[in-house]
Amino acid sequence: MGTPRRAVLRGAGAAVAGVAVVGLTGLAAGCARDEGPDELEGPLAAARADAATATAAVAAFPGLADRLTPLAEARRAHAEALAAEIRRARPDRAAAVDAAPAPAPAPASAAEAVTALSGSLGSARDAAGALALTTASYRCGLLTSVAASCAGQATVLA
């Protein structure tokens, strides 16, 4: 049992490293058998929505800029990383990934904006954390960081 298992793990690690470095044309074909949305499309939509909500809130209430501008930047970075991973693994989902997100409406008040973002960050943390436990190795690292960042951002808003 022991030796084959180790060999499998090493092989998987090497494959992931190779993918990260070269950018991977071969594996994309292998993944093309997947059907339906990529599992990262939910976290991607959540990251884009938070970035849009925070940006709209800062535009309406500039006093929120100190707290919400870094949040918007982090969630935008999450969206870019998640979109890049979906494009890499699932070229067939490019249309869904590239679809323009809906603009966020201006919040009624600063407090309402902060409350809404606190809630959505908590949901994003839970969703990314749950997915981190079941996904592939490389994605596990990315989702672990995204979940942790959302938890940290929620702490800043608290």
Add this chain to the structure above:
Amino acid sequence: MTSPPGPPAPPPLSDDLRDAVLAALGTEHAAVWSYGLVSAFVPPATTATVTAASLAHRERRDAVVALLAREGVTPPAGAAAYRPPEPVTDATSAAVLAVVAEDDVAAAWRAVAERTEADTGGELRRLALDAVTAAATTSVTWRRLAGRTPLVPAFPGDGSAT
């Protein structure tokens, strides 16, 4: 655990994953030691944060030691002392050390997460998620005290945090 003919042996850790777990354990030891020093310098308002963080690192350290023992790995003990990257002389430098300790923990555990498989790495993945999440939330207090921005890295543990 005792059902005949005995529990199935867990799949052994790969060398790569074992090394990553040992590195993570080392950062937990270092964090526990660092908070001992940090506690002497930071303001009383942060005492609860120090206490909670120190306890969390000790609990995770013990969980890793137990996990490694089940794998037949005897982990090294923590060092008697560590060298902070900068001398700790006041609240700001103590906060900087706490940020470094938490960032080291986050980086080591993200490396563990990236080396696990979904079907066999559940416990390690949970530990990694808890560790990186706690590092990102706890270090908000220390980044604030140290005057560092942003207060939360976009990708805790990916090595780009400051």
